[in-house]
Amino acid sequence: MARIEEIMTLAPVIPVLVIHDPAHARPVAEALVAGGLRALEVTLRTDCALEVIAEMAKVEGAVVGAGTVLNGDDLKRSVDAGARFIVSPGLTTGVAQAARASDVPLLPGTANASDIMRGMDLGLSHFKFFPAVAAGGIPALKALSAPFGQARFCPTGGIKAETATEWLGLPAVLCVGGSWLVPAGAPDVAAITARARQAAALKG
Numbered sequence: 001m002a003r004i005e006e007i008m009t010l011a012p013v014i015p016v017l018v019i020h021d022p023a024h025a026r027p028v029a030e031a032l033v034a035g036g037l038r039a040l041e042v043t044l045r046t047d048c049a050l051e052v053i054a055e056m057a058k059v060e061g062a063v064v065g066a067g068t069v070l071n072g073d074d075l076k077r078s079v080d081a082g083a084r085f086i087v088s089p090g091l092t093t094g095v096a097q098a099a100r101a102s103d104v105p106l107l108p109g110t111a112n113a114s115d116i117m118r119g120m121d122l123g124l125s126h127f128k129f130f131p132a133v134a135a136g137g138i139p140a141l142k143a144l145s146a147p148f149g150q151a152r153f154c155p156t157g158g159i160k161a162e163t164a165t166e167w168l169g170l171p172a173v174l175c176v177g178g179s180w181l182v183p184a185g186a187p188d189v190a191a192i193t194a195r196a197r198q199a200a201a202l203k204g
């Protein structure tokens with residue numbers, strides 16, 4: 001099993017997190033883990049993201065990764081902060097090589113057949129499908145995954161609690177990603193845990 005597959009199968013949903021205050025890191029991670037979601041994607045969209053990764057990595061049961069990783073430097077900084085997996089909106093040779101050099105599992109974004117073929121050339125078989133809804137939704141991923149029998153996906157982008165089940169029903173889909181679990185602002189930990197619990201119980 002590819003190591004990224006172990007992360008993709010910890011739970012049906014990977015929360016995509018945009019955290020603006022390092023003080024929110026631990027309560028958010030604890031609330032998500034309490035609800036049954038262990039793989040947490042902290043996007044490098046905020047200035048404090050690396051600090052957030054380091055804080056969340058201290059939470060028991062959390063498997064913290066970095067998202068919005070755009071190049072090898074982002075990747076190395078994320079791994080140094082404690083990221084145990086890497087998510088990228090796209091797929092570049094630079095990011096793939098940096099992931100191999102750091103020996104960290106990579107979930108790179110793909111949106112078409114050429115992206116997937118380039119990933120396969122780089123030895124990858126597990127991909128994010130991004131932006132999932134805007135790139136054609138379920139019909140697009142069904143059609144795309146047909147020629148690539150071994151490929152497995154984490155669709156992300158535009159997926160919500162109400163639509164996740166349908167995506168999870170596709171045989172090539174191991175999990176979905178989404179930002180709906182943790183809305184912006186001061187964290188309401190009870191609400192986050194409730195949403196996480198609901199997400200963790202989703203079945204394909």
Ligand SMILES: O=C(O)C(=O)C[C@H](O)[C@H](O)COP(=O)(O)O
Nearest residue numbers: 043067068089156157158178179
């Ligand atoms: O930041 C990144 O690395 C991305 O690739 C984008 C995120 O995964 C999506 O923006 C999440 O999508 P929503 O669940 O629709 O908010």
